[in-house]
Amino acid sequence: xxxxxxxxxxxxxxxxxxxxxxxxFFAGYPITPSTEVAEILxxxxxxxxxxxxxxxxxxxxxxxxxxxxxxxxxAFTASSGPGISLKxxxxxxxxxxxxxxxxxxxxxxxxxxxxPTLPSQGDVMQARWGSHGDSPIIALCPISVPECFHxxxxxxxxxEKYRTPVYLMLDEVVGHMRERIEIPDKSEIExxxxxxxxxxxxxxxPYEVAPGSKIPDFGDFGMGYKNHVTGLIHDExxxxxxxxxxxxxxxxxxxxxxxxxxxxxxIYEEIGIEDAETVIIAYGSVARSAISAVRKLREAGEKVxxxxxxxxxxxxxxxxxxxxxxxxxxxxxxxxNYGQLSYEIERIVCKNVxxxxxxxxxxxxxxxxxxxxxxxxxxxx
Amino acid sequence: MKKELRHLFxxxxxxxxxxxxxxxxxxxxxxxxxxHESPQLxxxxxxxxxxxxxxxxxxxxxxxxxxxxxxxRALAFATGIKVADPDLHVFVITGDGxxxxxxxxxxxxxxxxxxxxxxxxxxxxxxxMTGGQYSPMTPQGELATTSPFGNVENNFDIPKLAIGAGATxxxxxTSYHDKLLVSLIKDGIKNRGxxxxxxxxxxxxxxxxxxxxxxxxxxxxxQKENSINVKAAEKLGPEKTAGKTIIGELYNxxxxxxxxxxxxxxxxxxxxxTC
Numbered sequence: 001x002x003x004x005x006x007x008x009x010x011x012x013x014x015x016x017x018x019x020x021x022x023x024x025f026f027a028g029y030p031i032t033p034s035t036e037v038a039e040i041l042x043x044x045x046x047x048x049x050x051x052x053x054x055x056x057x058x059x060x061x062x063x064x065x066x067x068x069x070x071x072x073x074x075a076f077t078a079s080s081g082p083g084i085s086l087k088x089x090x091x092x093x094x095x096x097x098x099x100x101x102x103x104x105x106x107x108x109x110x111x112x113x114x115x116p117t118l119p120s121q122g123d124v125m126q127a128r129w130g131s132h133g134d135s136p137i138i139a140l141c142p143i144s145v146p147e148c149f150h151x152x153x154x155x156x157x158x159x160e161k162y163r164t165p166v167y168l169m170l171d172e173v174v175g176h177m178r179e180r181i182e183i184p185d186k187s188e189i190e191x192x193x194x195x196x197x198x199x200x201x202x203x204x205x206p207y208e209v210a211p212g213s214k215i216p217d218f219g220d221f222g223m224g225y226k227n228h229v230t231g232l233i234h235d236e237x238x239x240x241x242x243x244x245x246x247x248x249x250x251x252x253x254x255x256x257x258x259x260x261x262x263x264x265x266x267i268y269e270e271i272g273i274e275d276a277e278t279v280i281i282a283y284g285s286v287a288r289s290a291i292s293a294v295r296k297l298r299e300a301g302e303k304v305x306x307x308x309x310x311x312x313x314x315x316x317x318x319x320x321x322x323x324x325x326x327x328x329x330x331x332x333x334x335x336x337n338y339g340q341l342s343y344e345i346e347r348i349v350c351k352n353v354x355x356x357x358x359x360x361x362x363x364x365x366x367x368x369x370x371x372x373x374x375x376x377x378x379x380x381x
Numbered sequence: 382m383k384k385e386l387r388h389l390f391x392x393x394x395x396x397x398x399x400x401x402x403x404x405x406x407x408x409x410x411x412x413x414x415x416x417h418e419s420p421q422l423x424x425x426x427x428x429x430x431x432x433x434x435x436x437x438x439x440x441x442x443x444x445x446x447x448x449x450x451x452x453x454r455a456l457a458f459a460t461g462i463k464v465a466d467p468d469l470h471v472f473v474i475t476g477d478g479x480x481x482x483x484x485x486x487x488x489x490x491x492x493x494x495x496x497x498x499x500x501x502x503x504x505x506x507x508x509x510m511t512g513g514q515y516s517p518m519t520p521q522g523e524l525a526t527t528s529p530f531g532n533v534e535n536n537f538d539i540p541k542l543a544i545g546a547g548a549t550x551x552x553x554x555t556s557y558h559d560k561l562l563v564s565l566i567k568d569g570i571k572n573r574g575x576x577x578x579x580x581x582x583x584x585x586x587x588x589x590x591x592x593x594x595x596x597x598x599x600x601x602x603x604q605k606e607n608s609i610n611v612k613a614a615e616k617l618g619p620e621k622t623a624g625k626t627i628i629g630e631l632y633n634x635x636x637x638x639x640x641x642x643x644x645x646x647x648x649x650x651x652x653x654x655t656c
Contacts, residue, residue: 025465047651053460053644056487056489059457059487060457060490063458067460067461067465070446071469090451093450093451173450222428222446228441230390230449231449269585367623
């Protein structure tokens with residue numbers, strides 16, 4: 001990878017971020033608007049000693065990366081809208097088996113085939129609750145091409161560190177827009193590998209956690225551990241259990257396994273929050289319009305700020321609540337859907353401040369002018 | 382159980398969950414026997430992958446790295462495992478419903494790639510674990526809980542499906558012909574490519590009872606009487622073998638294996654050559 005400044009699209013930055021993070025396996029299926037991620041990794045992976053396979057369908061792409069991850073590989077897939085819907089059963093499998101993997105979702109407008117080339121943020125709740133049952137998930141959301149690169153590395157690192165599937169949620173605008181990027185030197189990139197057991201085969205229990213930890217050590221396939229991996233409720237040996245006590249023990253552990261690591265996992269950006277009486281909350285490409293709107297409004301003397309969650313799940317709830325206990329009197333939640341994350345935000349902030357939404361889902365981006373109008377009390381959104 | 386096979390099983394997980402008269406235990410034993418008689422396999426490198434259903438509970442009893450995956454997807458997981466680490470010896474245990482209904486797409490494409498995976502497909506002609514619904518392998522006219530007036534659908538010929546899709550080793554045996562199954566699985570292991578062994582196994586509880594085939598022992602006798610070895614069948618001709626199940630080695634051909642081809646690309650690309 002070249003280190004000099006380049007003009008590249010978000011999807012390429014994701015692919016290059018994956019290589020930089022040590023991803024050595026990709027399986028997927030072509031779908032607009034994420035296909036470039038697969039195309040670029042089909043070219044880059046074998047040159048870097050990795051492996052790429054185009055599977056027969058989306059479900060197989062998700063299954064194959066879980067299989068690859070069980071052998072110790074850093075495994076990666078990319079898809080969009082309908083493809084993500086198809087992957088959901090196996091995303092839950094990755095969650096309950098605590099198999100590290102990254103799923104890139106370059107969001108397009110739905111439902112169903114919807115608008116394949118139109119931007120949307122309609123998969124935010126699917127990322128959180130798309131697979132059946134309760135399961136833990138991390139979802140990251142970049143707002144720029146350089147951030148596509150850096151958050152891809154974070155996504156891979158989180159998947160390894162916390163043994164979990166991680167979504168990287170682009171929208172079509174972020175995936176396809178071209179921006180300047182300077183890829184940092186390898187020495188500046190932090191790479192995290194899953195913690196592997198030092199126990200001998202026979203002594204190792206694949207889902208046993210050390211005191212004070214909720215993340216079990218990993219034993220790669222092929223090392224003699226003779227692990228059993230199942231999507232059934234299992235005990236610390238990995239074998240199925242019908243005990244309702246064990247159901248609670250396993251679900252309690254995995255549903256709270258990020259709780260002690262929120263300082264590491266929660267990423268967000270704030271502009272002009274200190275004295276802002278109105279705070280816009282926006283993510284993905286909408287955040288770019290929000291930043292632009294806030295700059296213009298502040299130049300005009302308005303006390304406006306923007307809060308940009310880069311980690312959508314778990315949501316940075318504590319920080320948002322703090323903001324609403326300061327000068328902030330009004331929150332405007334803006335997104336390209338019918339208010340998916342707004343429900344979550346409203347739940348967090350409604351007791352302290354006035355809550356409004358600025359929503360649009362017609363395949364067009366939310367513009368800075370529309371947000372300015374909204375802040376001023378207009379109602380174009 | 383034979384002493385020589387015990388180290389291949391998780392003895393503490395037995396007895397198995399299968400119903401009285403079920404043939405799955407016999408088929409599972411033939412897999413262990415075939416692995417035991419294949420000294421070229423490093424047992425630490427054996428991975429067995431299964432889907433969902435009665436047959437797919439086999440992985441819990443085998444003492445290897447094992448994965449009990451989602452319904453129909455065993456071959457997709459196994460493909461990921463084998464592509465990620467071609468040094469692993471990958472087996473898939475699946476059923477007629479798992480592999481030819483919900484997993485049909487993965488089945489034909491894994492065969493098409495000729496990836497070096499050994500599939501042992503337990504065919505009991507029914508969805509057993511959910512209590513006896515018709516599968517793509519329930520014969521036309523037969524009864525199941527979801528075909529209370531007789532099944533109107535046609536069956537697959539699983540070996541023909543695999544051969545047509547690109548498998549390079551294909552055989553069929555039954556739980557009666559257990560020695561044949563062992564030798565077919567062993568030859569499948571030797572094949573560098575996609576191998577499919579169909580193992581016909583009796584489900585007296587969810588299939589046999591409804592169709593008045595008797596108990597497990599009766600159904601094993603029927604397997605004997607209904608089958609004819611492919612070599613004998615060739616001599617007798619199609620008229621005399623009509624309605625019989627042809628067993629034995631049905632296909633064996635050498636073609637380039639998926640990972641061998643992809644490894645060559647990796648080697649080339651790492652040298653900086655172009656294709």
